[in-house]
Amino acid sequence: xSVFDGLKFRKVISPIHNLxxxxxxxxVIAIFVAxxxxxxxxxxxxxxxxxxxFVLLARVQKQWLRSLRGAAFLAVVxxxxxxATTFFTKGYTxxxxxxxxxxxxTLRFVVLVESxxxxxxxxxxxxxxxxxxxxxxxxxxAFAFTTAVRFVPVLAEEAQTIMDAQKARGLELEKGGLLKxxxxxxxxxxxxxxxxxxxxLELAEAMESRxxxxxKKRSNLYALKLHRGDYGLLAIIVGILAVTVYIYFFxxxxxxxxxx
Amino acid sequence: xxxxxNVHYSYPSKVEALKxxxxxxxxxxxxxIMGQNGAGKSTFVKHFNGLLKPTVxxxxxxxxxxxxxxxxxxxxxxxxxFQNPDHQLFSETVEEEIxxxxxxxxxxxxxxxKRIDWALNLLSLTQYRKTSPFLLSGGERKxxxxxxxxxxxxxxxxxxxxxxxxxxxxxxxxxxxxxxxxTQKKTVVIVxxxxxxxxxxxxxxxxxxxxxxxxxxxGKEILTDPATLELSSIVLxxxxxxFAKLSDLGLPKDIIDIYEAKAILLKEAWRRGK
Numbered sequence: 001x002s003v004f005d006g007l008k009f010r011k012v013i014s015p016i017h018n019l020x021x022x023x024x025x026x027x028v029i030a031i032f033v034a035x036x037x038x039x040x041x042x043x044x045x046x047x048x049x050x051x052x053x054f055v056l057l058a059r060v061q062k063q064w065l066r067s068l069r070g071a072a073f074l075a076v077v078x079x080x081x082x083x084a085t086t087f088f089t090k091g092y093t094x095x096x097x098x099x100x101x102x103x104x105x106t107l108r109f110v111v112l113v114e115s116x117x118x119x120x121x122x123x124x125x126x127x128x129x130x131x132x133x134x135x136x137x138x139x140x141x142a143f144a145f146t147t148a149v150r151f152v153p154v155l156a157e158e159a160q161t162i163m164d165a166q167k168a169r170g171l172e173l174e175k176g177g178l179l180k181x182x183x184x185x186x187x188x189x190x191x192x193x194x195x196x197x198x199x200x201l202e203l204a205e206a207m208e209s210r211x212x213x214x215x216k217k218r219s220n221l222y223a224l225k226l227h228r229g230d231y232g233l234l235a236i237i238v239g240i241l242a243v244t245v246y247i248y249f250f251x252x253x254x255x256x257x258x259x260x
Numbered sequence: 261x262x263x264x265x266n267v268h269y270s271y272p273s274k275v276e277a278l279k280x281x282x283x284x285x286x287x288x289x290x291x292x293i294m295g296q297n298g299a300g301k302s303t304f305v306k307h308f309n310g311l312l313k314p315t316v317x318x319x320x321x322x323x324x325x326x327x328x329x330x331x332x333x334x335x336x337x338x339x340x341x342f343q344n345p346d347h348q349l350f351s352e353t354v355e356e357e358i359x360x361x362x363x364x365x366x367x368x369x370x371x372x373x374k375r376i377d378w379a380l381n382l383l384s385l386t387q388y389r390k391t392s393p394f395l396l397s398g399g400e401r402k403x404x405x406x407x408x409x410x411x412x413x414x415x416x417x418x419x420x421x422x423x424x425x426x427x428x429x430x431x432x433x434x435x436x437x438x439x440x441x442x443t444q445k446k447t448v449v450i451v452x453x454x455x456x457x458x459x460x461x462x463x464x465x466x467x468x469x470x471x472x473x474x475x476x477x478x479g480k481e482i483l484t485d486p487a488t489l490e491l492s493s494i495v496l497x498x499x500x501x502x503f504a505k506l507s508d509l510g511l512p513k514d515i516i517d518i519y520e521a522k523a524i525l526l527k528e529a530w531r532r533g534k
Contacts, residue, residue: 161347164311168309169360
């Protein structure tokens with residue numbers, strides 16, 4: 001569950017948490033674009049380091065590290081696949097440039113995980129729903145999305161209880177070969193799915209009895225408004241994009257190998 | 261025999277749920293563990309079949325440390341019925357649901373067949389043998405969950421909130437059933453809020469508060485002591501409340517049994533009538 005923990009929102013009061021979710025999302029997109037545009041180590045490393053002040057400012061370093069640890073497995077897979085493909089397509093040799101390329105591909109993935117993690121760690125599901133609504137996503141979809149996000153920890157807890165209940169009936173999850181191990185999870189998955197469906201039906205009834213969808217136009221308790229910090233972030237976003245475009249077209253980026 | 265010594269337990273989230281709990285439960289005892297939500301009752305009993313291992317201290321089941329044994333091995337002797345039956349039912353039929361644990365413990369098919377018959381009969385579920393557990397009512401599902409644990413005939417039975425969502429008739433059946441287990445010298449531990457149910461059963465009562473045991477003794481003593489009960493925000497059973505209000509008549513206060521109450525009140529009425 002460590003990957004989920006790395007994305008789970010916790011209420012902290014910090015300048016990053018107070019930022020407008022829409023602006024934060026655009027920031028994530030900007031990092032995303034920059035990370036896709038560059039495939040050299042130096043700019044990617046720069047993008048990676050650039051986000052650390054945000055993490056520290058938001059005081060979520062512990063959870064953030066956990067999300068990176070959760071992503072480590074996929075990062076290793078990406079690295080190995082890159083190495084393996086060059087190794088087999090280039091006639092069983094490994095030129096240093098290609099190793100560097102594999103490293104930068106992995107780093108690109110880490111940068112993406114990093115920025116999404118910061119976004120989800122510092123944005124409450126409610127703010128996220130509001131942002132979606134304000135971006136003209138139909139309310140039904142925004143609601144479904146925020147509810148899904150909110151129920152992840154509930155389901156994780158329920159899965160733990162179910163595992164305990166089945167272990168108390170002699171189920172050994174770690175026993176047997178790969179196929180047997182997968183089958184061991186059936187007694188956990190079925191109650192989990194059944195109870196999730198039951199829970200969603202109950203939720204639907206509870207919402208309808210509170211007049212969900214009674215009017216076309218809903219009002220909100222909180223309205224999103226841009227503050228000074230948000231304009232600051234906007235400036236940073238514009239900066240990132242401008243620098244990205246400038247470097248991409250006018251500055252040749254050296255590779256580490258060529259510098260050595 | 262269950263021996264817990266100075267058990268501390270902290271969840272991975274660093275919440276300390278148990279802060280030094282010690283208890284000895286002898287074979288054949290009937291114990292009710294009571295206390296507020298979050299007092300650590302469920303956390304504590306999950307140590308009895310090794311689902312949780314103490315952070316500090318030790319739990320021994322029949323002399324064996326739970327840290328040195330797997331949950332599956334401990335479960336053979338300690339049956340644990342969870343609060344919500346929907347957290348464990350998954351099979352296509354009630355029969356298969358009951359067979360699940362027996363297969364896990366590696367029993368022979370003929371023995372499994374016999375045990376299923378026995379458990380179904382015991383909890384009056386025989387008519388539902390081939391029914392899907394998901395089609396049964398809440399009370400019936402709870403009985404299937406109970407049957408699926410009783411079927412392997414564990415020496416000790418732990419019931420987490422067995423009376424929640426049960427009507428009075430089912431509660432009475434459950435009480436008689438626990439009494440029946442007692443005659444077979446089984447150890448029964450229940451975790452509950454249901455003070456009336458505990459008063460009717462009159463077991464040994466253990467009160468917990470904020471991860472500690474605050475009282476441990478006979479049900480009759482603890483359930484009639486308002487000061488002790490208040491520690492755990494539990495109200496007196498109704499009969500005890502009546503006798504507490506009648507204390508200036510010089511009647512005894514430690515009454516939780518309805519027949520005893522009736523006898524005392526009739527005697528008093530008769531004495532006054534004369």
